[in-house]
Amino acid sequence: MAGVSGCIKYSMFIFNFLFWLCGILILAIAIWVRVSKDGQEILSPGDSATNPYISVNILIAVGSIIMILGFLGCCGAVKESRCMLLLFFIGLFLILLLQVAAGILGATFKSESERMLNETLYENVKLLTGADNDAKAFQKALAEFQEEFKCCGLVNGAADWGNNFQQNSKSCECQSSTDPSCVSYESKYVYKQPCISFIKELVAKHILIVIGIAFGLAVIEILGLVFSMVLYCQIGNK
Ligand SMILES: *[C@@H]1O[C@H](CO)[C@@H](O)[C@H](O)[C@H]1NC(C)=O
Numbered sequence: 001m002a003g004v005s006g007c008i009k010y011s012m013f014i015f016n017f018l019f020w021l022c023g024i025l026i027l028a029i030a031i032w033v034r035v036s037k038d039g040q041e042i043l044s045p046g047d048s049a050t051n052p053y054i055s056v057n058i059l060i061a062v063g064s065i066i067m068i069l070g071f072l073g074c075c076g077a078v079k080e081s082r083c084m085l086l087l088f089f090i091g092l093f094l095i096l097l098l099q100v101a102a103g104i105l106g107a108t109f110k111s112e113s114e115r116m117l118n119e120t121l122y123e124n125v126k127l128l129t130g131a132d133n134d135a136k137a138f139q140k141a142l143a144e145f146q147e148e149f150k151c152c153g154l155v156n157g158a159a160d161w162g163n164n165f166q167q168n169s170k171s172c173e174c175q176s177s178t179d180p181s182c183v184s185y186e187s188k189y190v191y192k193q194p195c196i197s198f199i200k201e202l203v204a205k206h207i208l209i210v211i212g213i214a215f216g217l218a219v220i221e222i223l224g225l226v227f228s229m230v231l232y233c234q235i236g237n238k
Contacts, residue, residue: 125154155194
């Protein structure tokens, strides 16, 4: 049976159209993260201008690459171009390899990165008593976090704020003085729980989302590899 299966050709077309949409989605998420500054200051108050943007820029690059691949796959299928399909296959294969390598590295250094996050957060306690611009930015971010997650201070509770406590006490304060999760501190009722565990949970949740997206993409990529190879061979047999 020589010739090109219409089924595979049009699956490949639709599939890559979806792929192209995925690329746009990733680009959109990356740009959204770049615009919304939630949490970025909490993790890296020092050089918030450069550090968090590295990962976002990588995401923007990935989104663009997926868009280009989607385009190659679409056109390669419709025009029955072996050259485009081969480029598509090679690009997709390299991406899958990179993803697997990143996954292995991530799993290997999981405890290391947890330790680094913990240390960063402990280091950042110093910023709560500071008065320079970096410290102020961090304090503002933590104050918002405190209000949302009903916690106070970073590691030891309200005392972390030192002399800055009175200035920032509003986001620490409980609604009612009888709440058992609150304590009295400098004549104010504040949340007893420090924020560190909530921040760690938030980071873990984000990492889980990233892992989920990576697995979903890997499944799509393997399908793309199979389809493009089948189409490539069918065009060759025609
Ligand atoms: C986090 O770091 C601090 C200080 O470096 C240490 O005392 C604490 O045990 C660490 N906690 C975890 C869960 O690793």
